[in-house]
Each structure stands twice: as structure tokens, then as C-alpha cells.
Amino acid sequence: MNFVRFILQNHTQVLELTLEHLWLVGVSTVLAVLVGVPLGIVISHRISLNKPVLAGANIIQTIPSLALFGFLLPVPWLGERSDRLAIFALTIYALLPIIRNTYTGIRGVDPAVVEAARGMGLTESQLLFQVELPLAISVILSGVRVAVVISVGLATIAAAIGAGGLGEFIFRGLAMVDNRVILAGAIPAAILALAADLGVGWLEERLRAR
Amino acid sequence: MPAEPSPVIEFRDVSYRVEQTQVLSGLSLQATQGETLMLLGRSGSGKTTALKLVNRLVTPTSGEIRVRGTSNVEVDVIHLRRGIGYVIQDVGLFPHFTVERNVGLVPRIEGWSEDRVGARVRELLQLVGLAPEFASRYPRQLSGGQRQRVGVARALAADPEILLMDEPFGALDPLTRDELQREFLSLQQRLRKTVLFVTHDLREALRLGSRIALMEAGKLVTALSPREFLNSADPRVSAYVRAFEDKLVSPAHRGTS
Numbered sequence: 001m002n003f004v005r006f007i008l009q010n011h012t013q014v015l016e017l018t019l020e021h022l023w024l025v026g027v028s029t030v031l032a033v034l035v036g037v038p039l040g041i042v043i044s045h046r047i048s049l050n051k052p053v054l055a056g057a058n059i060i061q062t063i064p065s066l067a068l069f070g071f072l073l074p075v076p077w078l079g080e081r082s083d084r085l086a087i088f089a090l091t092i093y094a095l096l097p098i099i100r101n102t103y104t105g106i107r108g109v110d111p112a113v114v115e116a117a118r119g120m121g122l123t124e125s126q127l128l129f130q131v132e133l134p135l136a137i138s139v140i141l142s143g144v145r146v147a148v149v150i151s152v153g154l155a156t157i158a159a160a161i162g163a164g165g166l167g168e169f170i171f172r173g174l175a176m177v178d179n180r181v182i183l184a185g186a187i188p189a190a191i192l193a194l195a196a197d198l199g200v201g202w203l204e205e206r207l208r209a210r
Numbered sequence: 211m212p213a214e215p216s217p218v219i220e221f222r223d224v225s226y227r228v229e230q231t232q233v234l235s236g237l238s239l240q241a242t243q244g245e246t247l248m249l250l251g252r253s254g255s256g257k258t259t260a261l262k263l264v265n266r267l268v269t270p271t272s273g274e275i276r277v278r279g280t281s282n283v284e285v286d287v288i289h290l291r292r293g294i295g296y297v298i299q300d301v302g303l304f305p306h307f308t309v310e311r312n313v314g315l316v317p318r319i320e321g322w323s324e325d326r327v328g329a330r331v332r333e334l335l336q337l338v339g340l341a342p343e344f345a346s347r348y349p350r351q352l353s354g355g356q357r358q359r360v361g362v363a364r365a366l367a368a369d370p371e372i373l374l375m376d377e378p379f380g381a382l383d384p385l386t387r388d389e390l391q392r393e394f395l396s397l398q399q400r401l402r403k404t405v406l407f408v409t410h411d412l413r414e415a416l417r418l419g420s421r422i423a424l425m426e427a428g429k430l431v432t433a434l435s436p437r438e439f440l441n442s443a444d445p446r447v448s449a450y451v452r453a454f455e456d457k458l459v460s461p462a463h464r465g466t467s
Binding site for chain 1: 290293296306364374
């Protein structure tokens with residue numbers, strides 16, 4: 001248990017990097033929800049947009065993360081600060097599961113319920129906020145859950161461009177060929193992923209429409 | 211023939227087509243205050259489309275529908291729909307709302323006070339034959355018949371003058387259907403709504419309707435009283451009647467439909 005000793009000895013730095021990691025994942029997830037959920041809502045009502053939007057999100061997903069960081073580096077405003085760049089990259093990676101699940105969740109609402117709601121004279125926004133979103137919320141949140149878990153993993157790579165986070169330990173450990181250092185980054189990251197998964201899962205349970 | 215009272219719902223030469231399919235052609239039909247007009251026909255005859263034209267879930271390709279004397283495109287669609295009760299076969303109760311919230315939704319949106327909504331919900335549950343304790347239940351805790359009772363209560367919530375019913379009892383077992391049909395009759399006797407009722411079941415049409423409009427392939431064949439309907443010489447009407455008589459005299463064929 002050498003790495004435990006290593007973590008204890010460097011606990012301030014572990015904590016610092018964990019918080020940095022959390023910051024990267026947290027901000028990017030919030031941004032991805034703010035962009036992804038509305039996009040998902042739009043494509044579930046404008047079916048013609050569904051293919052191009054999902055295809056776009058899919059393509060982003062296929063770009064290797066390290067390459068994406070590299071591509072974005074020369075982009076004016078983005079490339080100026082590495083954490084900004086990392087948050088941007090993590091955000092667009094998180095979009096696909098969120099958009100897709102929002103779309104699936106809303107399309108999955110019983111058509112009879114939607115027809116009845118329209119027939120009763122609900123406006124489109126009443127239909128959305130009182131019926132479609134509450135019924136789709138658990139599907140949407142399970143997309144957020146996937147996005148968060150992916151982000152925690154991906155954010156370790158952000159260290160390659162100097163954005164900080166637990167990846168610092170991993171890259172340092174790789175360079176030093178020292179497993180203790182790698183584990184000092186990998187284990188907190190794994191715990192973070194699990195905690196995020198449980199946290200969003202708990203939220204999902206709380207908000208589930210009965 | 212006595213002078214007709216002014217129609218509450220009027221189809222004026224209405225046609226509707228989707229791509230190459232002519233769903234409705236030249237439909238002209240009127241429903242007067244307090245009558246139960248049955249739209250009878252087989253699947254694909256256009257009867258459901260005719261119903262959805264009234265509350266503008268479907269927009270006609272040509273022609274117009276007048277509701278209470280004005281063309282239904284001249285009024286705000288949300289306002290139009292809130293004044294028309296809508297009941298469908300699959301009920302479409304909101305699964306995340308209790309019965310109380312389902313029934314009270316439109317009154318609440320319309321800004322009724324909580325007291326008034328509560329009183330209205332209790333009144334409606336009683337009207338459709340549900341005990342007050344059903345108010346706090348969720349749709350999944352109800353049987354099919356109970357769900358449709360809630361569906362009817364919800365449609366009546368804001369006291370609309372017009373009721374559109376699309377095979378509301380079609381998915382129920384025969385005994386429950388019979389019970390709900392009976393209650394519909396007594397309800398209608400009290401409330402005197404103008405009802406447009408879609409069905410493919412001749413017996414239901416004869417039992418509930420004050421008039422029966424037979425539709426075939428997007429066209430209105432004829433609109434007759436139940437008695438006239440049974441005695442009509444029109445071959446298309448008598449064919450429909452015969453189909454049901456055959457079903458009645460040969461019970462062996464039952465359950466195969």
C-alpha cells in the first residue's frame with residue numbers, strides 16, 4: 001500500500017487536484033445540460049433536425065480527446081487558458097448522451113397523453129413543462145449520469161494541456177514510471193466517478209415522476 | 211321538417227388529404243345543441259379525422275368548420291380547445307398526476323381558486339361514479355373502466371358545451387362498456403352537451419346516438435336517427451346493419467373480430 005502513504009504525504013495536492021477536477025467536470029456538465037437539454041427538446045419537436053444534430057454530436061464523440069485538445073489549442077479565445085479549453089472540450093463530449101436521452105425521453109412519452117394534453121388546450125410550453133419534461137426527467141438524468149462519468153475519465157486527459165486535475169498525477173506517474181503516483185490520480189478519479197454516478201442516480205430517483 | 215336550431219358544430223364542405231391520401235372529401239354535417247351525433251364507420255372512414263378537425267388537432271385542406279357560429283380558425287386555438295371536452299380511447303391520463311390533478315388541470319390553468327377546483331373535482335368524480343377517495347390515486351392504480359371515468363370527468367372539468375369522444379369505450383370489456391354506456395346516457399340526459407361521438411360499433415351508435423352519421427371512405431353516406439337508420443333502404447346503410455345482425459345471429463363468429 002505504498003500509494004496510500006504517497007497520498008497521505010501529498011494530501012494537500014491530492015485535494016487540490018481533486019477540486020480542480022471537480023471544477024472541470026462540474027462546469028462542463030452544467031454547460032452541457034444547458035445546451036443539450038434545450039437541443040434535445042428542439043429535435044424532439046422538429047423531427048427534421050434530429051438526424052443532423054445527433055450526427056453532429058456523434059461525430060464530436062469520435063474525435064480522440066487528445067487530438068481535440070490539440071486542435072483547439074490555436075483557437076483564439078479558447079486556447080488562451082487551458083482550463084477554458086478543457087471545459088469546452090468536456091462540454092461538447094458530454095452533449096451526445098444528454099441530447100440523445102432528452103430526445104428519447106420526450107419521444108417516449110405516451111402519444112395518447114400528448115394528444116389528450118393538446119386536445120384539452122394546453123399550450124406548447126404547458127405541455128413541455130407540465131407533461132413532457134416531468135415524464136422524461138429520469139431518462140434525461142440517466143443521460144446526464146453517463147455524461148458525468150465519461151467526463152470524470154476524460155478530464156484526466158486535460159492535464160496534458162496543463163488544465164490541471166487528477167490527470168496531473170497520472171501523467172507525472174507515467175513519466176516517472178511510478179505506479180504510486182499514477183494511482184494517486186486514478187483512484188480519486190474513480191471515486192469521483194462513482195460518487196457522481198450515485199449522486200445523479202439519487203437525484204434521478206428523487207425527481208422521477210410517479 | 212321543423213326549423214333546425216342553429217348548429218353548434220358545422221362542417222362546411224370539408225376535405226382533408228395527407229400526401230396522396232384523400233382522408234375526407236366534401237364533408238358537410240351539423241350537430242345541434244344537446245344532441246349526440248354518432249360518427250359511425252369502419253377504420254379508415256375518416257371519422258376520427260372529422261372529430262379532430264373540430265378542436266383543430268387537424269387542419270382541413272379545404273372547407274371550414276364552424277363552432278358556435280364562428281369559423282374555428284378565427285378563434286385562438288387554445289381558447290377553442292378549452293371550451294371543448296376531448297375523450298379518447300387510450301384515455302391519456304397524465305401518469306405523474308393524481309386523479310385530482312388530472313381532473314383539475316384545465317380549471318387550474320384557467321386560474322380557478324383552489325377551493326373551487328377542489329369542489330369541482332369532487333362534484334365530477336361523483337358525477338362519473340367514482341368515490342371521493344379516488345382523488346388521491348394515480349392512473350396506474352385504476353382499472354380501465356375507472357380510468358375512462360376519470361377521462362370523462364377531466365373532459366367535463368371546465369364545463370365545456372361540446373364534447374368530442376373518440377371511441378371512448380372501445381378498449382373496455384363488454385360488461386364495463388355496457389355500464390359506461392348506460393352512465394353516459396344518464397349523464398347526457400342531465401347535462402345536454404353537444405356530443406360528437408366516434409364509434410365503429412353499430413349497437414353503441416343505436417344506443418347512445420340521437421343521430422347517426424355513417425361515413426365511408428372519407429365521405430358522409432347519410433345522417434339518420436337510429437330508427438331511420440335501421441329501416442333505411444340505402445344499400446350502404448343496410449349493409450352495415452346486416453353485418454351486425456350476422457354477428458348477432460352467429461355467435462360462433464364472435465371473438466374472431
